[in-house]
Amino acid sequence: MPRKIYYSRPITINKVLHTKNDTQISKQSENYIEVSTSNENKLREIRRILKKYEVIGVDLNIEEIQSSDPYKVISEKAKTAFEANGYNPILVEDTSLDIKGLDGKPGTYVNDFCSSVNGRRMIATEWLKGKDRSAIARVLLGIFDGVDVKYWEGTVVGEISEELLGSYGFGWDDMFIPVSEDNPQKKTFAQMSAEEKDRLSMRRKALKAFQKDPFKFGYPVYQLPEPYEQELQRVQLDQITDGKARKFAYKLECLESNNRIKKDMTATKYSNIHRTDNSYFTRFLLNPNTPSLGLMLTDVDRKHLKLQKNGDPYLWQMGPERRHLALVQRADFFMRHQNPNVHQILDRLDQDRENFPKRNNRRSITLEHALGIEGYSTVTQTLSLKEIGYKKLSSPNYASRSRSSDSGLYTIIGKHARSIYAIGCLPWVSGWRDVIVTAALGHMPVFVHRNNINAIDFNNQIRLISESIRTIKELGLPELAEKRALGNIGAALGCDPKEDLRKAKRLFKETGTKLFRIYTINSDPRVKETALALRQYFGDQIEIFVGQIADMKQCYELIANDIQVDGLIAGHGGGRQCTSATNGMALTTLEELYNLLINRDFNNTTIMVEGGIGTSVGALLVMGVDGILRNAQLASCVIEQGDLYFEHRNGEFCQPYHGSASAPTMIIESYHKDNANSRLFPSGRTKNVEGKSGYIYYREKANSMTFDIDQFKHYAARTLADLGVGSIWELREFLDKNNDELLRIVSADAAYTASAWRG
Numbered sequence: 001m002p003r004k005i006y007y008s009r010p011i012t013i014n015k016v017l018h019t020k021n022d023t024q025i026s027k028q029s030e031n032y033i034e035v036s037t038s039n040e041n042k043l044r045e046i047r048r049i050l051k052k053y054e055v056i057g058v059d060l061n062i063e064e065i066q067s068s069d070p071y072k073v074i075s076e077k078a079k080t081a082f083e084a085n086g087y088n089p090i091l092v093e094d095t096s097l098d099i100k101g102l103d104g105k106p107g108t109y110v111n112d113f114c115s116s117v118n119g120r121r122m123i124a125t126e127w128l129k130g131k132d133r134s135a136i137a138r139v140l141l142g143i144f145d146g147v148d149v150k151y152w153e154g155t156v157v158g159e160i161s162e163e164l165l166g167s168y169g170f171g172w173d174d175m176f177i178p179v180s181e182d183n184p185q186k187k188t189f190a191q192m193s194a195e196e197k198d199r200l201s202m203r204r205k206a207l208k209a210f211q212k213d214p215f216k217f218g219y220p221v222y223q224l225p226e227p228y229e230q231e232l233q234r235v236q237l238d239q240i241t242d243g244k245a246r247k248f249a250y251k252l253e254c255l256e257s258n259n260r261i262k263k264d265m266t267a268t269k270y271s272n273i274h275r276t277d278n279s280y281f282t283r284f285l286l287n288p289n290t291p292s293l294g295l296m297l298t299d300v301d302r303k304h305l306k307l308q309k310n311g312d313p314y315l316w317q318m319g320p321e322r323r324h325l326a327l328v329q330r331a332d333f334f335m336r337h338q339n340p341n342v343h344q345i346l347d348r349l350d351q352d353r354e355n356f357p358k359r360n361n362r363r364s365i366t367l368e369h370a371l372g373i374e375g376y377s378t379v380t381q382t383l384s385l386k387e388i389g390y391k392k393l394s395s396p397n398y399a400s401r402s403r404s405s406d407s408g409l410y411t412i413i414g415k416h417a418r419s420i421y422a423i424g425c426l427p428w429v430s431g432w433r434d435v436i437v438t439a440a441l442g443h444m445p446v447f448v449h450r451n452n453i454n455a456i457d458f459n460n461q462i463r464l465i466s467e468s469i470r471t472i473k474e475l476g477l478p479e480l481a482e483k484r485a486l487g488n489i490g491a492a493l494g495c496d497p498k499e500d501l502r503k504a505k506r507l508f509k510e511t512g513t514k515l516f517r518i519y520t521i522n523s524d525p526r527v528k529e530t531a532l533a534l535r536q537y538f539g540d541q542i543e544i545f546v547g548q549i550a551d552m553k554q555c556y557e558l559i560a561n562d563i564q565v566d567g568l569i570a571g572h573g574g575g576r577q578c579t580s581a582t583n584g585m586a587l588t589t590l591e592e593l594y595n596l597l598i599n600r601d602f603n604n605t606t607i608m609v610e611g612g613i614g615t616s617v618g619a620l621l622v623m624g625v626d627g628i629l630r631n632a633q634l635a636s637c638v639i640e641q642g643d644l645y646f647e648h649r650n651g652e653f654c655q656p657y658h659g660s661a662s663a664p665t666m667i668i669e670s671y672h673k674d675n676a677n678s679r680l681f682p683s684g685r686t687k688n689v690e691g692k693s694g695y696i697y698y699r700e701k702a703n704s705m706t707f708d709i710d711q712f713k714h715y716a717a718r719t720l721a722d723l724g725v726g727s728i729w730e731l732r733e734f735l736d737k738n739n740d741e742l743l744r745i746v747s748a749d750a751a752y753t754a755s756a757w758r759g
Contacts, residue, residue: 015273016220033053033054034091036077070108073094073108074140077142078143086310095140097137097176101134111171125163134157135158136158137202152209154206160176161177168193168197169189180200231325232325240328245335253287264324266327271287281296291460291463291464293432295315298663299667305647305648322703326704329706330639343484345407347417349410350417360736361598362598371594388744397725397726399723408720409421409716411729415543418443420627425517426657427451428657428696432641433464433471442706445515447492449461455668462510462511466511487514497529498533508541523554531565532562544565545568546567546569547567547608548610555602559601568596569608571611572590572593593609618719621720624735633708633712635708637655638707640705652698656694658693665691667680667686
């Protein structure tokens with residue numbers, strides 16, 4: 001059964017609410033209003049009543065539909081004015097006059113009958129002779145923001161005078177007498193002063209209603225294409241039996257304010273998106289107070305995104321059916337990671353960590369030949385992981401990929417048993433609360449970023465970690481399971497010994513954070529000094545990871561007795577947003593990593609790899625790597641990242657994925673005055689730019705990051721099965737006994753053939 005294809009305008013599913021700009025009055029701010037009129041008398045009246053507003057009249061000269069239904073008229077008028085005003089909201093008005101003696105006429109056609117003196121005189125002196133002169137005057141105000149039309153109504157009961165009276169006012173003021181105790185002399189509006197009319201008019205009542213309940217301006221968020229019917233039919237809801245799994249599934253910032261937990265795993269309600277603007281960036285937020293990154297937009301992004309006529313980006317969210325798939329994926333993930341069997345495995349590893357098999361430090365003829373190593377330490381070539389494979393072996397043992405994926409991919413990372421996978425500290429990934437929570441519950445270390453928004457406000461990093469902790473605690477996990485998950489949440493620091501020790505103290509005290517990563521590519525002494533300061537103050541209470549590391553000299557300094565970092569992170573040059581491999585800059589590939597892995601001095605230190613790894617997991621495990629840090633590979637445009645997407649010029653749905661020192665990141669961080677001088681030239685241009693700007697793209701199959709995690713676990717489980725083992729422990733034991741050269745260089749011809757077969 002095919003899904004719906006939208007041949008015209010896509011379905012509107014939500015809207016963005018504008019908030020006041022940080023530095024200037026916005027057209028969408030609460031004290032500025034545009035009104036569709038060129039009538040100066042009407043504008044003066046509106047300004048007298050809306051004293052706190054800056055009221056601007058705009059002459060749009062729009063045509064009105066013909067209808068006796070005032071609400072239909074104002075609705076179409078508001079929508080037409082919205083488009084004519086450059087797709088910006090604008091207040092429109094429609095008046096009607098229902099005269100009882102004329103069977104409710106002229107109604108919405110009042111201007112056709114009463115715009116001329118002769119027309120009004122005909123009604124007052126001729127048509128109503130001997131008839132009921134009672135009437136209801138009505139003003140309807142309306143605004144359309146691309147999503148909704150909001151109405152405000154003001155009515156006044158009155159009567160039609162027997163002749164035209166008065167010279168003030170405008171329109172048909174000279175024939176309408178409001179019936180009120182405040183009008184004992186039965187004056188027409190045209191006989192009243194401006195102050196008298198303002199107290200009684202229907203326009204005043206409508207405008208006061210507007211003041212009491214102002215419209216929250218916004219613009220539309222569109223619905224992504226829904227799944228095929230067959231996809232939905234394959235969902236096995238009867239397998240989701242754990243109440244905590246359902247609770248976890250719904251623990252999403254984009255859902256939790258208005259979607260209750262349901263057994264059918266649906267979430268059909270949407271919370272409005274909030275937008276803030278300043279001179280540096282626009283930020284789209286799930287709620288105004290979230291510490292999560294939000295969807296960030298800089299001028300650099302505008303060149304790459306599809307924009308509406310008014311310059312706003314097109315925004316998209318998952319529809320209810322695609323959300324349904326995401327929730328089922330999340331619940332299934334929880335059940336496979338938070339169950340007694342997995343926790344027993346982790347318990348055994350923690351209790352027996354001293355006996356966990358060490359790396360065998362065996363040298364590889366294949367790698368040394370490829371790297372150009374002569375003797376031991378002379379490196380003349382670089383090598384990429386994608387060029388390395390491993391030899392598959394027959395085995396007398398049956399190794400199940402599914403079983404290995406669920407229970408065999410745990411090892412010792414730092415001081416604790418954890419998954420072989422971790423999430424780095426690029427803000428576009430670890431800047432979302434729900435990414436942090438999901439990774440932590442999947443037994444993956446996750447380092448909350450220190451740059452971007454957190455470079456503007458360090459308190460935001462504390463808030464983000466605190467919110468993640470609160471979310472996990474609300475799940476009601478067993479005590480040990482909760483403690484284990486919370487221990488996976490770490491924080492990224494810089495390499496300023498005094499400043500970053502101060503930050504670590506606050507993080508430790510206010511959030512209980514005990515996992516830290518000194519996130520830097522610097523090779524200067526401050527890296528060592530920061531690690532030393534942390535260890536001297538905290539001792540073994542905390543875990544310290546450092547990377548990406550510079551060279552072996554730095555590594556030896558970091559494992560010295562007075563520091564003894566828990567983990568070293570080797571960079572594999574050529575990550576998606578890395579410019580080192582393209583600009584003739586420093587290039588770190590496999591040489592430092594290889595030297596670490598064959599050196600027994602580092603056998604008590606966790607060795608992790610980050611950047612440009614792709615799917616080359618098997619070779620790393622065979623080489624003896626403990627853990628692999630991923631970013632976009634494990635969270636790329638998924639529901640945990642706010643379920644909010646731009647539309648790229650190429651037609652794909654996307655989110656920003658800019659390098660840590662890219663131009664957009666520099667612009668964002670310059671918002672903080674203390675950062676501006678180091679990020680910008682006086683001309684406002686960014687300086688010392690290194691990383692690339694870029695985007696990650698939405699894929700229909702990966703509604704939740706749990707899908708990507710499972711996919712990469714499958715890659716690792718396949719390696720275990722190919723070698724006839726069921727766990728990382730067994731793999732280490734196997735490698736210690738097997739003397740075969742297992743690594744292989746993938747030739748260009750082989751890579752070409754593989755690519756051809758992949759299509």
